[in-house]
Amino acid sequence: MNLTLLLPEIIVIVGGLAxxxxxxxxxxxxxxxxxxxxxxVPLIALAATFLPQLDVAARISVDGAMIVNPEATALSGSFYxxxxxxxxxxxxCVAAALVILMSREYLSELNRGQGEFWSLxxxxxxxxxxxxxxxxxxxxxxxxxxxxxxxxxxxxFKRSSGTSIEAGLKLLxxxxxxxxxxxYGIAFVYGASGTVFFDQVVVNGExxxxxxxxxxxxxxxxxxxxxxIGVMLIFLGLGFKTSxxxxxxxxxxxxxxxxxxVTAYLSVGSKLAGFVLMLRVLEVFSRSGPMVDSLTPFxxxxxxxxxxxxxxxxxxxxxIKRLLGYSSIGQCGYILLGIASAWxxxxxxxxxxxxxxxxxxxxxxxxxxxxxxxxNSHEIDDxxxxxxxxPLLAAALTVALLSLAGVPPFIGFFGKFMLIGSTxxxxxxxxxxxxxxxxxxxxxxxxxxxxxxxxMREERHPAKSVVPLRLKVVLAISMAALVIGGIAPQFxxxxxxxxxxxxxxxxxxxxxxxx
Amino acid sequence: xxxxxxxxxxxLFGVLFxxxxxxxxxxxxxxxxxxxxxxxxxxxxxxIESHAHARFSVKFYIVAMLFILFDxxxxxxxxxxxxxxxxxxxxxxxxxxxxxxxxAAAFVVVLFLGWVYVVKKGVLEWHQEA
Numbered sequence: 001m002n003l004t005l006l007l008p009e010i011i012v013i014v015g016g017l018a019x020x021x022x023x024x025x026x027x028x029x030x031x032x033x034x035x036x037x038x039x040x041v042p043l044i045a046l047a048a049t050f051l052p053q054l055d056v057a058a059r060i061s062v063d064g065a066m067i068v069n070p071e072a073t074a075l076s077g078s079f080y081x082x083x084x085x086x087x088x089x090x091x092x093c094v095a096a097a098l099v100i101l102m103s104r105e106y107l108s109e110l111n112r113g114q115g116e117f118w119s120l121x122x123x124x125x126x127x128x129x130x131x132x133x134x135x136x137x138x139x140x141x142x143x144x145x146x147x148x149x150x151x152x153x154x155x156x157f158k159r160s161s162g163t164s165i166e167a168g169l170k171l172l173x174x175x176x177x178x179x180x181x182x183x184y185g186i187a188f189v190y191g192a193s194g195t196v197f198f199d200q201v202v203v204n205g206e207x208x209x210x211x212x213x214x215x216x217x218x219x220x221x222x223x224x225x226x227x228x229i230g231v232m233l234i235f236l237g238l239g240f241k242t243s244x245x246x247x248x249x250x251x252x253x254x255x256x257x258x259x260x261x262v263t264a265y266l267s268v269g270s271k272l273a274g275f276v277l278m279l280r281v282l283e284v285f286s287r288s289g290p291m292v293d294s295l296t297p298f299x300x301x302x303x304x305x306x307x308x309x310x311x312x313x314x315x316x317x318x319x320i321k322r323l324l325g326y327s328s329i330g331q332c333g334y335i336l337l338g339i340a341s342a343w344x345x346x347x348x349x350x351x352x353x354x355x356x357x358x359x360x361x362x363x364x365x366x367x368x369x370x371x372x373x374x375x376n377s378h379e380i381d382d383x384x385x386x387x388x389x390x391p392l393l394a395a396a397l398t399v400a401l402l403s404l405a406g407v408p409p410f411i412g413f414f415g416k417f418m419l420i421g422s423t424x425x426x427x428x429x430x431x432x433x434x435x436x437x438x439x440x441x442x443x444x445x446x447x448x449x450x451x452x453x454x455x456m457r458e459e460r461h462p463a464k465s466v467v468p469l470r471l472k473v474v475l476a477i478s479m480a481a482l483v484i485g486g487i488a489p490q491f492x493x494x495x496x497x498x499x500x501x502x503x504x505x506x507x508x509x510x511x512x513x514x515x
Numbered sequence: 516x517x518x519x520x521x522x523x524x525x526x527l528f529g530v531l532f533x534x535x536x537x538x539x540x541x542x543x544x545x546x547x548x549x550x551x552x553x554x555x556x557x558x559x560x561x562x563i564e565s566h567a568h569a570r571f572s573v574k575f576y577i578v579a580m581l582f583i584l585f586d587x588x589x590x591x592x593x594x595x596x597x598x599x600x601x602x603x604x605x606x607x608x609x610x611x612x613x614x615x616x617x618x619a620a621a622f623v624v625v626l627f628l629g630w631v632y633v634v635k636k637g638v639l640e641w642h643q644e645a
Binding site for chain 2: 003017020021024025
């Protein structure tokens with residue numbers, strides 16, 4: 001038991017509660033200052049993730065076999081700290097900090113509920129942290145619901161706006177459905193295996209609980225239809241969070257209706273929480289041949305349909321938030337390419353792309369917030385002439401969209417390159433790589449349509465966007481990350497490759513040679 | 516697959532029972548005379564005061580919700596108390612019972628902060644116009 005490992009989580013939860021209570025005793029005219037309190041929390045948590053006490057080897061070698069280091073677990077094994085959870089926690093901290101910087105302007109328009117907004121954003125962050133560290137199906141479920149329940153409220157935060165309430169309700173209904181599917185899947189897995197734990201926990205040489213991974217390794221648990229159905233249902237439930245087909249229909253409506261900073265948070269935070277859990281669950285089963293044989297076609301099909309749905313659906317959109325919603329479904333498809341390939345290089349690409357996606361998408365949403373404050377509209381037509389009005393803002397949006405489209409030299413290009421490349425290692429997934437490439441071309445079209453409006457049309461709204469310092473900081477940070485990550489991707493790629501090595505995925509692509 | 520047969524039978528029985536109960540009462544039940552008074556919803560034998568779609572103050576819902584919230588959260592104290600009293604279990608599951616106590620304390624503190632929030636927001640003050 002090692003409670004120090006929980007320090008970032010404790011900081012975020014205590015910080016969230018502190019912001020909630022601070023708000024109660026602040027006079028109404030001073031509530032604007034609360035954002036600084038809220039911003040401090042993810043920054044302190046980010047600093048805490050770099051503490052040497054948290055730098056524990058995730059796996060140790062016992063009798064020649066690599067097993068989970070008990071020193072890296074807490075809460076009797078339910079909490080696990082490895083390279084992947086550390087990387088994701090840092091990404092979540094950056095995402096939360098950037099979203100808090102973006103939200104301040106939006107919140108000053110509301111006359112009430114500032115404290116609740118900040119504390120809910122922080123509670124969602126704590127749920128994401130626990131997602132990154134979940135080591136059994138129960139903590140997976142609870143952590144994910146902490147994120148989702150916070151987002152139910154955040155999405156419906158604009159109480160006077162019908163679309164915001166509608167978005168919240170849609171998220172609630174679809175979220176409950178997906179949670180039920182996931183629980184059903186967990187029940188199947190438990191029925192087939194008799195355990196909900198991923199790894200066994202050894203205390204003083206004695207096994208205190210058995211884990212799925214160990215049951216699979218020793219052959220006590222073998223492939224069965226129940227197990228497969230269970231895992232597929234869990235993937236469907238997680239697919240809701242990551243906006244994968246078939247539980248994707250809420251995405252465009254909720255993205256459009258929710259307050260824009262919340263959409264930004266939803267599109268990176270909730271999504272990455274789902275992806276990290278997908279990786280965790282897949283990792284547990286990745287060394288069982290028959291399970292992988294059955295899961296790979298399933299995940300590949302989901303990835304292909306998600307790619308086509310997102311990218312084709314984005315083509316006719318005239319609202320930028322809807323467009324980004326469909327684009328986020330498409331991006332989910334790319335990340336699923338790496339997950340479906342399920343070997344070390346694909347997982348490394350997945351982690352790379354997930355990290356890159358945070359800054360890229362947040363940059364795009366920051367510009368959307370600024371433009372809509374000046375024009376009071378989210379129509380893409382109202383972006384006409386932005387290049388002449390606000391050259392810097394237009395450049396930022398262009399860079400973000402090009403990075404989302406996967407144009408070099410920005411960070412998104414290398415992510416897509418790694419993801420699509422990983423599918424070509426395997427003979428049976430090569431078609432998926434081709435689907436990915438076709439979709440890059442489709443996506444390029446609608447991203448370029450926005451850019452064309454920015455630079456080649458006459459302006460419709462003379463109102464210039466005023467960029468407050470906070471959003472300048474957001475744009476500066478994300479642009480720096482996009483460009484530096486694109487020019488020198490090796491730093492992040494080395495890190496994700498190291499993390500992927502640590503995870504228990506197959507070192508070679510299925511049915512193919514390492515190239 | 517044989518393990519799941521009882522589940523199938525249970526489901527079949529459920530469907531059959533529901534249809535049988537409805538069908539039999541439709542077949543055998545006497546159609547009594549119907550009139551306006553007889554068709555009104557039963558309200559303690561009194562004549563009906565108002566329409567059922569009346570508006571309540573939202574405070575009723577908030578108080579009911581808070582009751583359920585705190586009630587359900589306190590229910591978690593019972594299994595905790597049992598396993599805390601059962602020292603063998605506590606020692607096996609959590610080396611060091613001090614931690615078990617601290618975890619419950621953290622839970623209660625968070626509950627208490629929720630209560631502070633509710634009181635400070637004035638949810639329990641009924642005389643104010645919301």
